[in-house]
Amino acid sequence: MTQPQAIALEQHIEKARRVLGQRNLVFVGLMGAGKSVIGRLVAQILEIPFVDSDHEIERVSRMTVPELFEAYGEREFRALEARVIKRLLRTGPRVLSTGGGAFMNDTTRAMVLADGLSVWLKADLDVLWERVSKRDTRPLLRTANPKQTLSDLLDQRYPVYEKADVTVQSRDDVKETIATETVIALAQLDSGQETVPKP
């Protein structure tokens, strides 16, 4: 990076921090979009903490996500997810990466839109499939035709993910590039004024 590029990035970072204020930067999007990887990197760039809602759910329940689905079903998982995210949204600033279904839940989405700043990491089916097909940790994809299931989820969910404050295209590129694009997209929301801190 040249010196002028580094200075420009510093300015973007400063603006992005100002836009965020005391809020959580909430990553939403389908499984495999890179919410945790990119989220972690953005947290590093902004020098704020990172938290992953699925990890937090697993920590408090002492069960894995597949175990929770198996034992209690998706409805109960969503209720627990909503409670965990509600609590996480109270402390900021930080980056919060959420499970792919979180933003689809009306209660969770309303909380995220009211209290957080949301980023949709949007990716094409093939990019997502390439990533998720490597691991068998997603209960929703344990179907006869998981790629078709993923494609159906994409059709159902993209119109809803679109409600996020910012959209960033995720793709097969170095993660630093996508993280930097996220910071720039946030900086572009800056009006030069402090955001009102949460009550």
Ligand code: S3P
């Ligand atoms: C889900 C996505 C998963 C996890 C659960 C349900 C979904 O998280 O929360 O398996 O409904 O899309 P990732 O998006 O981090 O894989």
